[in-house]
Amino acid sequence: MSKKMKSIIIWGVVAISIGGLSINKWITSEEKSKSNRAAGSFNDSRITVKGRVITYETLTNKVLATGTVIANEEVDMKSEISGRVVQILFKEGGRVSKGELLIKLNDSELQAQLEKSESRKKLAESNEVRQRILLEKELLAKEVYDATVNELNSVQADIALLRAQIAKTEIRAPFDGVIGLKYVSEGSYISTTTKIATLQNILAVKIDFSIPEKYVNDILREAEITFTISGTEKKYKGRIFAIEPKIDPATRTVAMRAICTNTDGKIFPGAFANIEVVLKETKNALMVPTESIIPELKSQKVFVYKNGLAQSISVETGLRTDTKIQITKGLQPGDTVITTGVLLLRTGSPVAISDLE
Numbered sequence: 001m002s003k004k005m006k007s008i009i010i011w012g013v014v015a016i017s018i019g020g021l022s023i024n025k026w027i028t029s030e031e032k033s034k035s036n037r038a039a040g041s042f043n044d045s046r047i048t049v050k051g052r053v054i055t056y057e058t059l060t061n062k063v064l065a066t067g068t069v070i071a072n073e074e075v076d077m078k079s080e081i082s083g084r085v086v087q088i089l090f091k092e093g094g095r096v097s098k099g100e101l102l103i104k105l106n107d108s109e110l111q112a113q114l115e116k117s118e119s120r121k122k123l124a125e126s127n128e129v130r131q132r133i134l135l136e137k138e139l140l141a142k143e144v145y146d147a148t149v150n151e152l153n154s155v156q157a158d159i160a161l162l163r164a165q166i167a168k169t170e171i172r173a174p175f176d177g178v179i180g181l182k183y184v185s186e187g188s189y190i191s192t193t194t195k196i197a198t199l200q201n202i203l204a205v206k207i208d209f210s211i212p213e214k215y216v217n218d219i220l221r222e223a224e225i226t227f228t229i230s231g232t233e234k235k236y237k238g239r240i241f242a243i244e245p246k247i248d249p250a251t252r253t254v255a256m257r258a259i260c261t262n263t264d265g266k267i268f269p270g271a272f273a274n275i276e277v278v279l280k281e282t283k284n285a286l287m288v289p290t291e292s293i294i295p296e297l298k299s300q301k302v303f304v305y306k307n308g309l310a311q312s313i314s315v316e317t318g319l320r321t322d323t324k325i326q327i328t329k330g331l332q333p334g335d336t337v338i339t340t341g342v343l344l345l346r347t348g349s350p351v352a353i354s355d356l357e
Contacts, residue, residue, distance in 0.1 A: 067209025
């Protein structure tokens with residue numbers, strides 16, 4: 001064999017070897033590429049969801065209601081008799097004490113009558129003393145003495161009546177409180193229907209509200225309430241102290257009244273109140289977000305996350321709050337409940353948790 005032929009054969013073998021290596025490398029690369037595409041295809045099929053690990057909570061069963069704030073004590077100040085105002089002794093918006101004189105009416109005529117009756121009383125007392133002595137000496141008839149005593153008693157009764165009428169010319173505070181705006185002036189002539197001012201005791205305030213009749217047996221006197229009023233986000237606490245013993249047939253509700261301390265005076269009578277009434281508390285309650293519940297024909301279910309898959313579990317529910325539902329059967333503490341995308345899931349669907357609470 002010639003030297004030239006040997007050289008051609010050697011280069012041919014080298015070329016075949018290099019080509020085989022290239023083909024093998026290309027096949028390996030294609031297999032890896034297919035494997036990666038398959039893995040990527042699996043990862044892309046997972047549904048991204050959010051989950052919540054459920055634990056025991058304290059469930060407070062509440063009833064929501066609306067009501068009105070009223071003063072602990074309130075009265076429209078009016079006179080028992082008609083007359084002309086001669087003195088106004090209070091300041092609008094000021095505090096007054098029980099028994100403090102607020103308004104004085106003209107009593108000059110009554111004072112004159114009282115003075116006259118006092119003089120008659122002195123004369124009648126003198127006559128009674130003299131005639132009693134004469135009676136003891138049997139120098140006076142018993143009938144004459146009895147008439148004198150009767151006259152004295154009549155004068156004393158007149159004096160008592162006049163003093164009572166004079167007392168009615170003085171309008172005093174019936175309790176400690178804050179007096180409002182006045183509606184009369186000095187010199188005004190007022191009658192028994194004239195409103196002078198309003199007196200309110202607001203060191204404590206009352207809240208009137210009603211609840212549906214179905215909750216009546218769950219609420220007892222001394223039950224606690226929480227309420228808010230317009231203009232502030234502060235929550236105030238009070239307690240129920242009176243329950244109307246009758247259901248209103250028109251509204252099917254029961255009226256209740258609660259009381260709350262108001263030493264800072266920031267709760268004003270007449271305010272609209274949003275009220276929460278605590279019925280009872282349940283310890284160790286399992287709660288899930290409302291959106292995780294899927295209603296079915298005769299049952300309800302949730303999806304839980306297990307080993308990367310969504311599993312459907314039938315549940316029984318209990319009490320409901322504004323954002324959560326109590327689960328009474330079907331779940332255990334530590335279960336991860338899926339809270340988003342539940343309508344896209346089926347049992348065994350691959351899922352990825354993006355946010356776990």
